[in-house]
Structure formats: C-alpha cells, structure tokens
Amino acid sequence: MKTIRVCLIGTGRAGLIHGRNMAAKIRGGELIALCDPSQEALKAAEKELNVTYTYTDYRQALKNTEIDAVIVVTPTVYHKEIVIAAAEAGKHILCEKPLAMDEAECLEMIAAAERNQVKLQVGFMRRFDESFQEAKRIVDSGAIGEVVLVKSLTHGPSEPKPWMYDISKSNGPIGEVNSHDLDTLRWFTGSEAVSIYSIGGNFRSPEIKEDYPDYYDTVSMNLQFLDGKLGAVDGAQYVQYGYDARVEILGTNGSVLIGDQSKHKVVIANREGEIIRPAMHSWTYLFADAYVAEDQAFIDCILEDSEPFVTGYDGMMAVKLVHAGLTSLLEKRIVWIDKEEAQ
Template sequence: MSRKRLCMVGAGRVGRLHTRNLIERAGRRAEVAAIVDPSLDTAGKLAADYAVGAVYATLEEALAHGPYDGAVITTPTFTHRALAVAALDAGLHVHLEKPMAMNLDECAGITAALRRSDRILQLGFMRRFDRDFIEAAELLRGGTIGAPMIIKSLTHGPGLPPAWANDIRTSNGMLAEVNSHDLDTVNWFAGAEPVDIHVRVANFKGRERGVTTEHFYDTLLATVTFESGAIASIAGVCPADYGYDARVEVTCTGGMIQVGGTGPGGLASIVSGTSRRGEAVFGSWRDRFADAYTREMVEFLAAMDGEPVRVGAAEGTRAVALVLAGTMSMLERRTVALSELRAPGLTLSWQSGAAAA
C-alpha cells in the first residue's frame, strides 16, 4: 500500500477527528497534505496542531495546488454534492460524511460522478466500522438466530447540533443529521428494502435554548416497515443532556441481538427483574465510536488500493430516501411510502425548488 496524500475538506469536529486518526493511528499510510475550510482561522488552527503544510478556503484552490490521492469531506450536508462531484471529477477517491446529500437529485449527481470516474466513494456511517455492529450483522446474515422481526435503534446526542443543522431547509433536520445512522443500521440489519416510514416529533428544549427555527424538533420516533415483513423503530433525542447513547436490539424468529449501551460496559443482562450498572456514560460520539472512526479511515485507505468499500453510494442514497419520506411524514402527519418519492414532478416543500428524484 503506497502512502496516500489526502485533502481534508472541513476543519470542524469531524474533520479534526479524521485528521488525528489519519496522522496518529493509520500507521503512516497517509499524509494530510492540505486542510480546506471557509474559515481560514479554523483551518489554520487544525493545520498547526497536526503540522499540515497547506491551508485553503476552497476545494478549488486546493485542487490547483495538488496532487492528492483522496479527499475526506466533513462539511455541512448542503455542500456535499458540489464538493464530492468536484473531487471525483478531479480524480480523487472520496470519503463523504453522512448524510450523503440533501435530496435524491443530489445523490444521483454524486453517483453519476462516481460512475464516470475510476475512483471509490465511502460513506461515513461509522457504525458500519464498529466491531460489535459488524459482528451483529454477520450473525444476522448467518441465519442461526432466524429472520429479523423487530429492530429497535436509537441515537441520543448530548447537545444541540450546529445552527445550520437546526433548519430542515439546510439539513433535513435531526432525522438526517443524527438519526440517519439509525436509518442505515435498520436497513443493514433488516437485509431488505424499506417500504414506508412514519415519523412523529416533539420539541421539548429548543425554545428555552434559543432555537426558534420553524419545524425544529429535538425528539422523534419513527417506524419503518420492510419488504421482508420486518418492522423497525427509531428513537432520537438531541439534546439528551445525560451523554451519548447509541443502541440497537433485534428480535428474530430464533433469538435476539443487543448492541451497545450507555457506557463502555459491554453486553448486559437482567436477571429476575433486577440490574445494577455503574459504568460511566459515554460523553460523546467520539468516545463511543473511537475505534470505529479509526477503522473507517484505515479502510478508506485500503479501498483506495482496491479493497472492497464497506458502505457507499447505494446505502447513502437509501438513507436519504428514508430521510425525505420521513420528513414528509412529519410535515404531513401520515405514513409515507418510499414509492411516493418516484412520483413525476414531486418537489420537496421544505427545499425550495428541489426535486425528490
């Protein structure tokens, strides 16, 4: 495996995490050659912390001073299509943070750029790189515990997201920015195509914390049905205040699987209706999925040399479709079939002029 030159696009929390993992934990298989961020001050601080030699305000500027082997894109969702297409068209391999894009038109644009290139696209669903989640998926595919019947997945975040993510017009809301991890997980574990989704939301803490954006919500419960007959529930709370919480339980025809907990305590069991647990609660997603984020970057480097891509454009597009149908469900207060996204001339009311497909 040759040493790869990477361009880090986005110098926020995720960009900083990936930069550290590539430099400190990827076994000298990568060089972060440039940092791109509209805030040159933010980019400069990250570059100084990790001795990165070049800082640019735009990807266009960085590409003019290449070459690079790949780009890691960690910017807000509404920027993803333009940046991913530009990187792929420039011949770079791309790791793109979730959600893939704002709508299915944008997903299609990224996928088209991928197809006309000979590069790879990896989506940033970090659960796909977590040891326990991988083992659970393998058990489900092995068939020893039967077919999935009910899948319950939750993600609770400790604090409010960035301001842009509070507005469904620029982010598709919490269902996309927090719970798209759950949408991808239930698809992965079900092993079947989703049929429809119903979403209910509430807003308990937003106004008292200064969020007045229309349609903002901090609590959601969604149900998804699959062609196999499996049913999934997804719960989201952000901010949850008590810490970071990501758990999944799958009830199958021959048993069950439980993945995750509120702290680093491993699997849990309750006997005779009593339980006592004293482990620390995860403070953030960086703590819960520290190893997964490292593996994510290591596998991105390996995929650039021909190894299989664990999660890519197809999975990213499927999650975006569920986000869009789920947001329609929330706004229209009804169950929405995924097939409705294929209706001719359909537009997304909260995305001005944006087509769904």
C-alpha cells in the same frame, strides 16, 4: 507500497477525527493538506497536524496534483458541489453522512464518481464498529433465526447549532442524527423500506418555536420493509444526560443487543446507597476505533481497487429514508416508498 495522499476538507470536530487518524494511524495513507474557509479553524488544525498544504477554498486544493483523495466533512448543504468537483478532479472521496440534501443530489454525486472512476465512500462509521460487525456476523449465521424487527436508538447530548433549527438546511435530527439508525436498519434487515411513519416534537428548545415552528428535537419512526421485516427508530437531540446509541435485533429464535448507556464497566456504590455508572459522554469516544477502521477501509479500497464497504448507493438510500421520514413527520401521515424502487 503506494501511499494515498489525502486532503481533509472541513476541520471541525468530526473532521479532526479523520485528520488525526490519517496523520498517524492509517497504513498506506498520508495527510498532506487541510482545507477550511475559517482561518482560525485552519490555523488550529495546521498547528496540530503539521501538513504541507493549507487552503481556504476547496477549488484550489483540488488543483493540487499531489492530492489523491479527499475527506469531506463540511455541512451537508455543501457536500454535492465539493464531491462532484473532487470527482471531476480525479480525487477519491470519503464523504461524511448524510451524503447530500436529497436523492437527486446523491444521484449526481454517484454518477460523477462513476464517470471519473473514483471511489465514493460514505461515512457510516457504525458499520465499522466491532460490536456492530460482530452482531452482523451473528445475524448472518442464522443464530437468532430470521430477523423480524430491528430497533435503533440514538440520543445526542449537545445543544443544536443555530443552523440545525432550520430543517430546510439540516433536515433536523432525522438527517443529522438518525441517518445512522436508518442505515443500521437497512444493513441488518438486508432489505429496503416500503413505508415509514414518524411522529415527534420540540421538547427541549421552546425558545425557538416562534422562529422555527417545524423544528423537532425528538422523533419516533416505524418502518416496514419489502420482505415484511419491521423497523423502529428512536431519535433525540439535546438530551443532556450523555450520548446514547443502542440497537436490538429481534429474530424468530432469539435477539442481539448492541450497546448500553455506560461509558465503561466501572460501577460505584457510595454510602448514600446509590449505584452509579458514568454515562457515555460522546460519540467521539464511543466510536473512536470505528472511525480508524472506516478511514483504513477507505485507503484500502483505493489501493486494492475494490468497492467501498459503504457505497454511494448506501448513502443515497439513507437520504431517501430521511426525506420520507421528515415528510411523514411534517404531513402527519404514512409515507409509502415505491416498491419497485426498493427492489
């Protein structure tokens, strides 16, 4: 069987998840190169992953004819230039979410992949999670009737990185956190949104309000879809209690619930009369298997010459909803999405 030789571009926390998978867990894939502008991060990753090539400039990496594919795990603002350059170099691409900063950038990236006949997969790993996939099978079977409402919640525990406070660069939690939720709504409704209304605020980082008055750490969004289905997203950063990702799909004849707040099934009862269940601490733990399945699917779609399970179009539509949601939040109004575009 042919082996797809991979370069990881971006060796931060999320990048190393893909790197470790590709180095040891993926059939038909081989990690041969690393790229990161930070010498310190690059050296640490090289020591752990033991690759043949290392680069501080992705342009140099893309000149290596031994590399068949790249995994792009950089800050979102750099996705467009790297993905287009990779496509022009004939490399297949797995790009972490969000795909780009806006819809126009996404269109350029999709066009570049199509023009150069390379795969472009977007990193919505929840679609590869066993619980999410089982829920999708149940919904598609008609067991709960017609879908009426999909509610998706993501709360992250970590303090935002300094660059995240500038929503012109990060889009805030709607982009960095809730793009997963928006993709989940599209996936389970099987439809496109026609309206979105967002409210939110900065409740946990008051010290940065003067410098970043538009920053928000909590948001609530309501959506309506082309076929009448309803959607709701609950998002928050820096909640501190743990990582929290849950979904409810309400149908005409029943419902499906995905996820809970606990790390595992152990429950502790102590002499103070307390019942304790440790909270989920990190997305890296909760979705570890989903990341493996996602990386395997990327290699498989190259080897089988099939369409990626999560396409550039999926990535673009999530970005479109991110911008609609952010516009609604900042302008305090319902944002209507062109129905013809949603069809």
